[in-house]
Amino acid sequence: MDSPDPGAARRLRELREALVRLHRALLDWERRGYERAHGRQASTELLQVLLHDPAFAWLRLVSDAIVRVDEMLAEPADADEDTILVQVRALASPDAEGTPYAQRYLQAIQESPDAVLAHRDLLALLRRAR
Secondary structure (H helix, E strand, O other), rough: OOOOOHHHHHOOOOOOOOHHHHHHHHHHHHHHHHHHOOOOHHHHHHHHHHHOHHHHHHHHHHHHHHHHHHHHHHHHHHHHHHHHHHHHHHHHHOOOOOOOHHHHHHHHHOOHHHHHHHHHHHHHHHHOOO
């Protein structure tokens, strides 16, 4: 069995941080649009909307990637860095003709300065990754 890569945990933590920042920017963008259409939501109402409204369902893909990275950090022996990098690269690929996620992601990075900055930072991290 190979010994663990000493830099893997650091790279995973950096990836997690970039994903969390991106998720926050995307969530804020989606929330603003939702509140423009439905009015401002109280914190408890907003939580229910986030969990159950289809408008926010696309963000679960980013949430799932964060959870996978957390699991990899908790159990380094089971970590498959290459697989998560492939998944995150797919998530960071906006495409007007692609999946509903890729289309929504494209719209977000076209409209939200915070999302485009988080996207840029994630891409820079992915370029450095193996």
